Ligand SMILES: Nc1ncnc2c1ncn2[C@@H]1O[C@H](COP(=O)(O)OP(=O)(O)O)[C@@H](O)[C@H]1O
C-alpha cells in the first residue's frame with residue numbers, strides 16, 4: 001500500500017447527535033478517506049456506521065434538528081482546497097455537495113418511472129436538458145454500472161419491473177451519471193442474492209478508477225475482498241483505521257481482533 | 266373437546282350472520298334492479314324532472330360533485346403533503362390530523378346545517394354553490410387522510426435517494442414521492458367521489474332541488490339524491506317508479522366508480 005495517496009475527505013473530531021437524543025451517536029471521530037480507494041466501515045449493528053456515512057453527504061439534514069460538531073473536509077475540484085461541508089447552509093450548496101458525494105442504499109431505490117428517466121433524473125436536476133447529451137451520459141453511466149446490455153432494448157420500460165440486483169445497478173448508474181467524486185454505499189448487497197452481490201462487488205471494484213468509494217458492510221469477507229482501507233467502529237467511536245490487510249491480519253486493537261474473528265457481533 | 270365444540274359453534278354462527286348480511290344486501294340489489302329496470306325508459310335520460318325524467322338531476326348532481334372535487338382534490342392533496350412531508354410530527358400536525366379524522370366521520374346532516382348557516386341563510390336562497398360546498402367539506406378530510414396515509418407508505422429511502430441525487434425537497438415530493446403514491450391517492454379520490462355522489466343529507470337544505478334544467482349555481486339546483494328522497498314520498502305510482510329508476514341509476518354509478526377504484530388499485534404500472 002503506497003503512502004502517497006491523496007486524501008479526498010477528512011473527518012475531524014466529528015460528533016453527531018440525532019434530534020431528541022440525549023447522547024451523541026458519534027463521539028469524536030477522526031478518519032481520512034483517500035482518493036480512488038475503497039474504504040470499508042465495519043462494526044457491530046448500531047455502532048454508528050450508517051450515521052457516519054450519512055454525515056458525509058449531509059443527508060441527515062433532510063430531517064431537522066441534527067447536531068454536528070467538528071469538521072468534515074472535502075477537497076474542492078477547482079481549487080484543491082479542503083472545505084468544511086459542515087459549514088454549508090443553503091439548499092443549493094447542499095445540492096452541489098450531493099452531486100459530488102452520491103449515495104446508494106441498502107434496498108434498491110428505483111424511482112417509479114422508466115429506466116431511462118431514472119438515470120436522467122439527476123442529470124436533468126443538474127441542468128442538462130439536451131437530448132443528445134442526456135442519451136450519451138445515460139448510455140455511458142449504464143455501461144459503467146455494467147447493466148447496459150441488459151437494458152438497452154427496454155430503456156422505456158418501468159424500472160419497477162427489474163430484478164433486485166438490476167435495480168441496485170440501475171441506482172449505481174443513476175449516481176455514477178453525475179460523475180461524483182465520492183460514492184457512499186450503505187450495505188448495498190445485504191438485500192441481494194449471492195450472484196447479484198458478486199456482480200455489485202465487481203462493479204464497485206471497477207468504479208474505483210473514477211470515484212472514491214466508502215462502503216458500510218456487515219459482511220467481513222466483503223470488506224476484506226473489496227476494500228483498500230478498513231475502519232472498525234464500536235459504540236460511536238472509531239476504534240481502528242488502516243489498510244485493510246493490516247486491520248484484518250494484524251489488528252492493533254484487541255476489540256478489532258475480537259470482532260473480526262467473530263467473538264462478538 | 267370443549268374447545269373444538271366452541272370452535273364449531275362460532276364457525277356456524279359467523280357463517281350464518283354472513284349469510285344474513287349478504288342475503289339482505291342481495292335482496293336490496295335484486296329489488297332495486299328489478300323495479301329500477303322495469304321503470305327505466307329512454308325518456309328517463311332525455312327528459313327533466315318536470316317531464317318525468319332525470320336528465321337535469323344527473324347533470325346537477327355531477328356538476329355539484331364535480332365542482333366539489335375540482336376544489337377539494339388540490340386542497341386535500343396539498344394538505345396531505347403538508348402533514349406527511351413538512352409537518353415534522355409537531356403538535357399542530359397531530360391536531361390537524363385528528364381534526365381531519367374526526368371530520369371524516371362527521372354526520373353529513375351536520376355539515377349540511379353548517380353550510381346552510383353560512384351559504385344559504387345569508388343569501389336567502391338555496392343554491393348550487395352551497396351544495397357543492399357541503400359535498401366538498403365531506404370530501405376534504407377523506408382526501409387529506411388518504412393522501413397522508415399513502416405518502417406514509419412510500420419508503421423514506423426513496424426520498425433520500427432523490428435528495429442524494431441533488432434534488433430539492435419539493436421536487437422530490439412532487440416528482441417521485443407523489444408518483445410512487447399515485448395509485449393510492451387516485452383510489453382515495455375515486456372512493457371519496459363515490460361517497461359524495463350518493464349523499465342526500467348535505468344537499469337537502471343547501472342546494473335543495475330543482476325540477477327544471479339549470480346551470481345557474483345561484484339558484485336552487487337539481488339533485489338526483491334529493492329527488493329520490495322527495496319522489497319516494499309522493500303518493501302517485503309514476504313518481505315512485507321514477508324514484509326506483511333513479512335509485513338504480515345511482516347505485517350503478519356508485520358501483521361503477523368503486524369498481525374503477527379497485528381496478529386502479531390492482532394495476533401496478535399506472
Ligand atoms: N434517526 C435516529 N434517531 C435517533 N437515533 C438513531 C437514529 N438512527 C439511528 N439511531 C441510533 O444511532 C445508533 C447508530 O445507528 P446506525 O448508525 O444506524 O448504526 P449501524 O449503521 O452501525 O448499524 C444506534 O444506536 C441507533 O439506535
Ligand SMILES: [Mg+2]
Pocket residue numbers: 049050051186216
Ligand atoms: Mg446501518
